[in-house]
Amino acid sequence: MIKLYNTITGRKETLKPVTDGKVGIYACGPTVYDYFHIGNARVFIFFDVLRRYLNYRGYNVTFVQNYTDIDDKMIKRAREMGISVKEVADIFIKAYEEDTAALGILPADHHPRATEHIPQIIGLIQRLIDNNLAYDVEGDVFFDVAAFPDYGILSQQNLEELVSGARVEIDHRKRHPMDFALWKKEKEGEPSWESPWGRGRPGWHIECSAMSMYYLGETLDIHGGGQDLIFPHHENEIAQSQGATGKPFARHWVHVGYLNLEHEKMSKSLGNVLTIRELRKIADPLALRFFILSAHYRNPINFSREYLEQAAKGMERLNTVIYNLKDRLGRVDTGSPDDRENALLDLLQSCREKLIAVMDDDLNTAEALAVLFELAKATNTYLNRPEGQKKNVLEPILNFYNDMDTIFGFMKNESSAILEKELEELIARREEYRRQKEWASADAIRDRLKEQGIILEDTPQGVRWKVIADEKKGTK
C-alpha cells in the first residue's frame, strides 16, 4: 500500500490508480529557453525516483513530462539569440537530455511539446467555450474563473483572497481580474496557429491540461511539479480540465519543496542560479542526486558546495561496499551458512522490508538511504571477519543493492582505460618490491597508477584495484 501526500486534501492518501496495476504520472517539465538549474533538478529527480519506485513495486507506469516550447520567454530568447523559437527549443531540449542523463534521470515515456499538440489545445478551449467557462474577446480567449465554483481548491484560497493579494494589472477586457488567457491573439513576428478565434498561440496553462489528458486520459493518477506551480499553474489546470470534462483531473497532487542556494531562493535577478551545465563542470552530478534524495521531498533544502561534498562522501561509502562485495565474490565459494551468516541474511530480509515500508510511506528516500547504510555496516563487518565469507551470502546482498540501484540510480560502474595486462604486470612488480621491503619503489608504482585514476589497495586477500573516472571523483 503506497501512500502519497496529496496537496489538494493536505493528507497522505493511499495511491488508488484509476486502473488497477497501472499508474499514469504527468510532471510539469521545463520551458526550454535556457539550461535548467539545481532546483528544477530536484523536481525531475524526485519524479524519476517516484516512477522507478512504482515500477519496482509492480505498477505499469506511464510517465509523461512536457516541454513548454512556446511562451513569452521562448519568444524573447529567440529574439536575443537571433534564431527561431523552434531552434531555441531544439537547442535546450538537447541540453536537457544530456543534463538529465548525467543526473541518472531516465527519459519519460512521452515528452510532448506544446507546439505539436495545437489541435488538442484548440479542442479543449472549444469545449470550455461550449460549457460557458471561457469567452473570446477580440481574438483572445480567457477562462471565466467566476463561472467555475471550485476555483481556488488546490491553493486553499477563495477568489476574494486571491484578488486582494494580487499584484496584477487589471485588464478591463476580463470579466474577473483572475481570469487567465487560454489563447493569445497573434502579435507581429511571433509564431502563431490558425484557430476558430483567429491566429494566435496557446496560453501557458492550457498545454498541460491538453497534453496530460491526451496521453493519460481525463483523470490522471498523479500530477505534480515544484511547489511554486500550485498557484496559479495547477489551479488553472484543474479549472481547465474539470471545466471541460466534469471529472476529477488528478487523484494525487504531488509537489516538491524548494531547493535554495546558500539560503536564498535562486532567481535570475539575484544572479544566483546554478545550472546543471555549470555543476557538471565542478562536481559529480550523481552527488547532487544523492544529496537531494537524502532529504524528504516535501521539505525545503538548502544547497551548498559543502553539503554536496558531504553527500558525495556518503554516496562513496555505499559504492565502496558494493565494490567490496563484487571484489570478494570473485574469491569465495558456496557453503552452508553458519549462525552469524544466517543473522546477516535475516538482516538483509528485514532491510528489504523496511525499505519498502519507508518508501511506501510518502517516498521517504532519506530513511531508505539510512537502511542502505545500515546494511552496509553489517556487510563490511562480515567482509572483515577472519573466518572467511561465502558466495551464497554475498550474492543476495549484492543483488539487493543492484535492485535498489534500479530505484535510486547513483551507483557507479567504472571501467578501466588502462590495459589490464599492463596493470597486472605493474602490480606484480610492486609486490616484488614489497617482498624486498623496497617501500619507495613500491609506493612509486602506486602513486603512478593513482595519477592515472587507479587506486591500489592491499588487503589480506591480496592486492585489488579500482578505477576512479575523472568526472566521478566527487566534488573537485
Added chain:
RNA sequence: GGCGACAUAGCCAAGUGGCAAGGCAGAGGACUGCAAAUCCUUUAUCCCCGGUUCGAAUCCGGGUGUCGCCUCCA
C-alpha cells in the same frame, strides 16, 4: 492583508505519543611497511513559555526566528 512551510548534535538529516535513525566532520583505539578500505568507542536540556497525557521532539495554545506563495517561476 490572506494562505502556508520550517526550527532535532559541529554540519546535513529521519523520526509526528512510549529508551532520539542514518550520513559527514572531530577525538581515541584496532588493522596496515606506509596508504587505502573497514571495524570498535565517543558526541543531543529535540527554538522558548504554558497546557493535555502515566508518558510529548511528536498533540493543543501562545511566543520567537527563518523562509515561501498570493506576479513569470521547479
